[in-house]
Amino acid sequence: MLRFFLTRLGLLIPTFIGVSIVAFAFIRLLPGDPIMLLAGERGIDPARYAELQASLGFDKPLPIQYFNYLSDIVTGDFGTSIVTKRPVLDEFMTLFPATIELALCAIILATLVGIPAGVLAAVKRGTWLDQTVMGTALVGYSMPIFWWGLLLIIFFSGILQWTPVSGRISLVYFFPPVTGFMLIDSLLSGQSGAFRSALSHLVLPTIVLATIPLAVIARQTRSAMLEVLGEDYVRTARAKGLPPRRVIGLHALRNALIPVITTIGLQVGVLLAGAILTETIFSWPGIGKWMVDSVFKRDYSVVQGGLLLIAGVIMIVNLVVDLLYGLINPRIRH
């Protein structure tokens, strides 16, 4: 097990270097130059342009720029945003908890609803229930997030006024961040109503962000369950008179969960991608929106650093999933 862990950990290093090259090259392949974009219609005279290029290190050959960049990263320096002039790591650390909080809530919702829905559809295969669940999942999977988010806002916040429109907590509450997780911070603040407010602000963005993973998990659970339900040992369990709940819940589901867990792990990437749109709609101060803004402004350091940090998180999550996989499935325990 330890050896497996160390091998996987060792593999992260070349992956990380690969990602750093892609991140570095990607933003430079896009036409456009951050200095020209900052100058806009006002323009900039050539001497000043050259001066700024030099101060940002853009006048050096690309391999040297990359090497400098890599050596900074090794020392934990992810650069300074060209636009805000703040350290990239600082910005990331400030915004990341908001994204994590939203992504965690979304994955919990997607799992808690998706797995039972998938099981139900598999057990009631071919019935109207199966078709309804799978039909809904297909619609959910195909839903454009932006439109879906606005629709929910207009209906639940605008017409019914059940939930707030956007933000993380009502503006009435004001306390310094301790953990960066609003649910925890609002509890720590001791202000009555703060936790409730934070929770109500989470409802719509969680639903929107969970929609696609939920659909994927439900479909994956259904197909895994169908496969397992046809296995001999399930038939045997049934034949020896075990109650159906025990057959499905213990014998079938436990084995069906193996591919589902892999799917859930893979959804982390989907969640972070989905977070970009969800955060924009709900004015959620996370890293998704931060990255999009930076791409538009050609903020090289933020795009590079942000991509690298996000890739790091995804790699770690995948490593954990692989380890969990071994725990659940003794056959591939290493």
Add this chain to the structure above:
Amino acid sequence: MNKLNSLLATTALAAMLASAAQAKTLVYCSEGSPEGFDPALYTSGTTFDASSKNIYNRLVEFNIGTTDTKPGLAESYEVSDDGLEYTFKLRPGVKFHTTEFFTPSRDLNADDVIFSFERQLKEENSFNKYVEGASWEYFNGMSMPDLLKGIEKVDDMTVKFILNRPEAPFIANMAMDFASIVSKEYADKLEADGNVSDLNQKPIGTGPFQFVAYQPDAVIRYKAHPDYWAGKEKIDDLVFAITTDASVRQQKLIAGECHVAPYPNPADLEALKSNDDIQLMQQEGLNVGYLAYNALVAPFDNAKVRKALNMAINKQAILDAVFQGSGEAAKNPIPPTMWSYNDAVEDDAYDPEAAKAMLEAEGVKDLSMKVWAMPVQRPYNPNARRMAEVIQEDFSKVGVDVEIVSYEWGEYLDKSKAKDRDGAVLLGWTGDNGDPDNFLAVLLGCDGVGGSNRAQWCNEEFEALIQKAKTVSNKEERTKLYEEAQVVFKREAPWATIAHSVVFMPMSKKVSGYVMDPLGGHWFTGVDIAE
């Protein structure tokens, strides 16, 4: 211990909040996050709204709602006869903000003013590079390093600016965001503590509101400056709830989660107008969208050809298709909200027949040309591709074949400067300081050929007028010169002036006293809110 500290701080804040329950709070749904809080470092309006407009003052201020200036931190100023020396007399008793992180020991004086400019001007100033990449873009963009010969302290309350050449728009420049006055005492303290970047994160100014807290991409909190020199504001707390999506801003306004929400979608205007709880203010933006011909390349070097093409453009069709009610036709190169706008100038009438005849008379046959369409949205041109298509159709009616081209924005701006550029360029301009010089000299002056003068047009008569207007400090005289320059412009037609945008500002009917700024800023001085 840390946790305990923050718990205690939280409890204290909660108590403060409870006692401030009756405070008047105005929530502004701002369209984006500020890049920082030192306005001299940045160029975006979003950052200026969050910093210079509310936290800081300048020596002179714009009279909100106009492009005129009025005394600010300087209660008066004198200009020497040769126009080279500007002496500002500072207002006595101006207090800087007292906050949790800074308590000023003295009032504003000449040192603060000199520091505010010298940090941008002199490389040896210890704050010249206090954040990585500090480039003082507006200060440089307005050519201040070339213009300023020196800044002198005459006495504690008097500062003299010495210029290298007479420059009438200098006073308007002093009202711009980059000219905000910061506290030297605060900067010195930060330097001593080794926290210089706090000048950009935790601002201290003399303005009507003082900074309380900023949660990136979420909320900025301010409270009224109790000792503000022009009197404490009517609202106690000002909150910027950062909401980037226009539809969401509108929903928040309707739901009462914010009181003022700028930049609505044009498509939502009708719904906002019919909402009983919302008032919709509007004003022409300080901008112009234009099509610049290349006056150095035949046949566009002929003013009659340019004039004929202008007559072929159906501006109303453009306003309907591209601006959807949020624009008005432009006849002059400066917007109507700017002083010296010449309303007597007559626009070229839309007349394809006459245009065709004029082109034939000039011997122009089977002309094909390129029209450049910008790849980005701007207030002065929300959809350049669509605009280019309308122009393409209009020009085809007079026998001119148009090919539409476009490039990535940075490349577009760069390539369109070339003197031998092939084709006419769609572009525009948003004013910086409300001075006509900022449009006419920058965009149409001979110095700008090969640069910001996209028409590559250098006309002696026009140039003489705008150069003279630069050196005269009498405003009436300047007005006459600029009015005359607009007549020359119209006759010579280096551009087809297309449109000025109309800016809409929806807000709750509870809000009173809000004045729209033609320069595009959002100010909360004098604003009140009904309970």
